[in-house]
Amino acid sequence: MGLADWGDVPTWIGGAGALAAGWFAYQTIRSQRQQIGEQQAFIVEQTRFMDDQRQNLELERAELRAQAGERRVSQGRKISLDFRTSGSTGRDERGHSTGYNAWWVEVGNGSSDPIHDVTVKFGQAYTAVKATDREVVHHPDGGRRPVPVPIVPAGHRVIFESPEWPEATVDNNRPVLLFTDDAGVRWRHDSYGKLEEVPADGAP
Template structure:
């Protein structure tokens, strides 16, 4: 007859085998849970990245909309530049018709001709540019403190020889209803004037 050992040895061997099996199952289960957690964390990271990208796009759209609103009034201000002959000796002056096409007033209007010459005269404009030349109305003080919505003012330089007048194109400086200072040149280029810049 075979000697299978004693019962306590068999019981210890069975217990050790059962413990090893349960340890293996526990480790296997923990590995599976760790894998699922990594997958969940990866999915959450991708979701959070998508949310971050969406928020960045929304912020960019909001900034663009705010910038459009900030610039909207200034874009409705127009300036028409013309050379006006004066007398018979080849003299001329520059005339800048400034139209506030917005629905709010603009303030502190100043027109500079070239880099150094401030407008010599400013007038209220009467009539419509669509129907021909504007008639000059009341003479106003320069720089012009306020130009109401839908109003037009005509800024004029001093009289110069025609070549000097030709070379001194106007630039308009004004402050919009939101308090932002702008410059608009005779080519239609609109720029915000930095703090401490020309006023």
């Protein structure tokens, strides 16, 4: 066996060094890829978590808004509006009324709090001409109240009476109740049972 060819030793050492450098670079790249993969997985997980949190917050806010809306309208739903035509435009041969020329409207506060600035309007241009508190009919003034009525206590009922019109005009001037609840919100309750908040500009 002959002696080693020392002329090739530097080449061998250089090749071994290159191999080691390549292995080190491969391990570095592999480690970096693994770290990048872990970071991407973490970002995906965090994004999913944040989306879940956002959806939960949106649901909670929607629930809170619904609860606030329910509380806002709860008193208004306990205010009743009952009405009928009244008066007479004439009688037939049997003495029965042949038609009516006014509205008789009863507003009942079935809530546990008072309502304020209560009035009934008829059609686009008319306001009740008389208001009477049914709970104090034995009062010296007969329960007569100004229109609008400043306050209707809990459990009280107020009767509003419309002006008189020709019989054919009565149904064109159906009653609409306007009142302010105890939280200061203004409401409109029409003769078809629709309850809605009055806009801030006060438009009826």
